[in-house]
Amino acid sequence: MLIGRMARIEGTSAKMHRARDIITVCPPNLDRTGFLSLDNRLDGGAGLTSRDWLLDRLRDGFQIRMLRAPRKGFIAFAPGRASWWPVFGADRCVVVQRLWVEAVNDSVALLLTEAEEWARYYGFWAVLALIGQGVDRCAEADLHARGYSIADDSDAGVMLCARILQGPTALPRLPRDWGARAAALGPGLVIQSAGHCPDQTARAEALVSHAREAGLAARLDRIDSAQDARNRLAAPGALFCVALDGEIIDTGQGTAPEIWQVIRRSKRL
Structure with missing residues (x-):
């Protein structure tokens, strides 16, 4: 009983610590968080996401978690039904849409934990992420350290990684066309x-x-x-x-x- 109680206390403490480090971006606070300014830095000012487009995605089900200053970074993730990345069979999964941090340290793990805990809370079976060429995708080493494994490999230089949260479940797949x-x-x-x-x-x-x-x-x-x-x-x-x-x-x-x-x-x- 004491061990179980200590585990619950440690888990609660970890969640409280993450809450101090993380901002949940949502329509009411979007302009106050500084997220759009952070997003603008990704491509030297050329990659700014439209505010209206982003608000529409948040209303569709996108989730955004942003690191509090002085750290810089964020993760955007969505249920499979709201994901814009082509992944088949992901209805019961959460799909990482974007992940960016200025300095790696433990920031990637902190942000991935946010997506994983959200997915667990709402009963999703797995968290998925793309790796391969291009910006805003996850690094394979970071995902491997979190217990992700390769779920599918396309012929277009992109792979799908998955962390199974509950199962068994059929693995989602990438398009071949x-x-x-x-x-x-x-x-x-x-x-x-x-x-x-x-x-x-x-x-x-x-x-x-x-x-x-x-x-x-x-x-x-x-x-x-x-x-x-x-x-x-x-x-x-x-x-x-x-x-x-x-x-x-x-x-x-x-x-x-x-x-x-x-x-x-x-x-x-």
């Missing part, structure tokens, strides 16, 4: 975007304008919902991509002039 998704965008220049980033929206509009002036067919392909994203995103782990004649040529890293030069060379404009 990335080439078909890109080809489905069709001929000409197609820019697929979730509309989450003002900078990327401006980049897309500029590219479509240049293409049409040059006589090249061009259009925007808007992703408007989590289900739409899971079914149609053409590049793994990217809410913005540029396709030319059904092939992905950029996933948000290039500037509009840089992408336009690639298009000009390819189409000999």
Whole structure:
């Protein structure tokens, strides 16, 4: 009995300690937390998430936990039904959407614990995270240290990690149809975007304008919902991509002039 009581006391103490280190970001306090300013630093000011888009995601079920100063970092996670990453069979899982910390130390573990405890409380079976190329995804070493293992591996340089909280359960899986998704965008220049980033929206509009002036067919392909994203995103782990004649040529890293030069060379404009 004494051992059980001590374990409960230690668990309560750990939760109280985390509560002092963590801010829960929600619609009423979004502007006061400084989250948008922190998010803006990720890409040197170019990756600012639209406030309205973020509010919509929070209302859909996104959860955001942010480290208190002087630490800098946050995690965004969502139930499988609200996740924008294409993962099949994740209805009873929580999916990490973004994870970023300025200094690793114990910050990654602290933020992952927030997602895991939230998932346990609401009865989810597992927490999932993508690893691979690109920003905002988790490092494999950090996940392995937390007891995550590889649940699936795609042919697109992205793997799915899972920490099973209760089971047994069938493991979720990643899409295998990335080439078909890109080809489905069709001929000409197609820019697929979730509309989450003002900078990327401006980049897309500029590219479509240049293409049409040059006589090249061009259009925007808007992703408007989590289900739409899971079914149609053409590049793994990217809410913005540029396709030319059904092939992905950029996933948000290039500037509009840089992408336009690639298009000009390819189409000999």
